[in-house]
Amino acid sequence: MKARDIRELNEEERDNKESELKAQLFKLRFQHALGQLENAQKMKNIKRDIARIKTVRKQQQKDK
Numbered sequence: 001m002k003a004r005d006i007r008e009l010n011e012e013e014r015d016n017k018e019s020e021l022k023a024q025l026f027k028l029r030f031q032h033a034l035g036q037l038e039n040a041q042k043m044k045n046i047k048r049d050i051a052r053i054k055t056v057r058k059q060q061q062k063d064k
Contacts, residue, residue, distance in 0.1 A: 001049045006056045018053045021046050 006014065025046045031037040 001052065003052050003056055006053055007060075014053055014057065018050060021050050021053070025050070 009017065025043065028037060028043045
C-alpha cells in the first residue's frame with residue numbers, strides 16, 4: 001500500500017486498515033513461530049504498511 005493511497009482514506013478507514021494489518025501480522029508471527037511461514041517477506045511488507053499508516057496519521061495531525 002502506497003502512502004498516497006493511505007492519504008486518500010478517511011480516519012475511520014485508516015483505523016480499520018491498521019487493525020486489519022495488525023491481525024494479519026499476528027497470524028504471520030504465529031505461523032513463523034510454528035515454522036509454517038512460507039514467505040517471510042510478507043511480514044516485512046505488513047510492518048511497513050503499518051508504519052506508513054502511522055506516519056500519515058502523524059503528518060496529518062501536525063498539519064492541523
